[in-house]
Amino acid sequence: MTARIPGRDAWAQHGFFRAHKYLIVRRLTQLGVLALFLTGPLAGIWIAKGTLSASLTFDLLPLTDPFVLLQSLAARHWPETTALTGVAIVIGFYLVFGGRTFCSWACPVNPVTDLAAWLRRRLGVEKGFSMRREARWLVALAVLAASAATGTIAWELINPVTLIYRVALFGTLAGLAVVVAVFVFDLVVARGGWCGHVCPVGTAYALIGKATLLRVSARGRVRCDDCLDCFAVCPENHVIAPALRGRDGAGPVIASADCTVCGRCVDVCPERVFSLTHRFDTRVDAAVPPPPSAAGRPAPAALEKV
């Protein structure tokens, strides 16, 4: 028996584009963000300067990474207004647009760890070393402690997020070693280990994500036929169950700040259970008779009651 390939059913029923919509748009966004920085060094058209740690777009819009600024504060440096303005803009943006959306839509490490996760699924690599969800908070605290103790912005020494940008924009090639290490870590050591359990940059965005507006909702959860495709593709699949199963009267919105709003669950679900919405959207679709395509799988009647 061949293993089920997540997303194939959605592809068959809804066509390639609808089964890959968010994936395609996300890859284009990631490339687009990099392109804004690359046009300068490559073609002399300067749109965004700097890297993802701090940048200046059109010589007007300053942006600063929140975790970089946190480390600077831990190292007892009070930054200039430009950096503070930049971090305020970033926090404001992600308070609306999803917190860890940075991780899935802008961060250049995402394609690397996504590739590792995809290879894992295809090669059938065991789940591997299991790490606690809380690990990421402890790592972030440990990094801040290291910054405070040494009086340096410590994470930027090895931060793959900005290292990739420096490799691409400034040609500092040795940084690729860290990126390869992250890939191997995710492929061999722990499933979704880097982005989900280690990276403190993402942890800072997860903090913003606790109050952010943009969320994924399992609005069509009555249609769920337990194919588990969403669990297979989700990089943070513990976030799905509460909203999808609706136990103890849980709402349909995926509330966990770990959710990166990557939209992969929206893509791969053959029953179109998921959609992007705001966090106060409590609408739930009414039960409908099973569509013909669901024949041969457990009938919706077998679902847990909402």
Added chain:
Amino acid sequence: MATDSDPKTPTRRRFVQGTLRTAVGAGACGLGLGLFAAQSRSLPADALRPPGALPEDRFLSACVRCGLCVRACPYDTLKLADLGAGPAAGTPYYKARNIPCEMCEDIPCAKACPTGALDKHIGDIATARMGVAVIVSRDTCLNLQGLRCDVCYRVCPVIDKAITLEQTHNRRTGKHAVFEPVVRPDACTGCGKCEKSCVLAEAAIKVLPIKIAVGHQDAHYRRGWEEKTKAGHELVPGIIDLPDRLPEMKP
């Protein structure tokens, strides 16, 4: 028998082990990173920071490694450090012997810094202190051999203030002069043009970090002759000032 209420159940043991493992793992990450960061604090002696940079120990708490200063530099002087290149990864530096600082009047690199790692209020570029030039090789400096090279002196943007030529006796020939280039640390910006233009295969004049190149006198040292001028009178009254007996003062 192990039950859920038994404190020795495998579930509880797994929880404790897992928690410990996570805490130890995160602690090890922090410790490793801290040690690496501590090691990265030492700047190689030939790597110079851009104008207006905070002192090295504070610079690393402020620089976010964005490279905006590198982008602002019109002369391609500034580089971002690669991992393992010497200076802390991602921080800006330049090597005087490769491309020295051209000392732009508007100091675009410092103005571009978003965090204050480079002080954008530095004002006059002549007040920048990126390092200090030092004649490191008196045995090979052509001027100190009695020749008239003078290149470091000529290219100095703060000519006659940062580098002066001091005329001394040439003891080798007995009848010529030596024009010794002397660096004045209080006027030298550390731009590195002297080191860049030194005609020797290995420069005889090099720009070093101020911390290495310049000594510091303890605050309690007083110079009697200065204190005397300040006070306007003898500090210790009653000391007899004997006449200085110099050769030309033959009785």
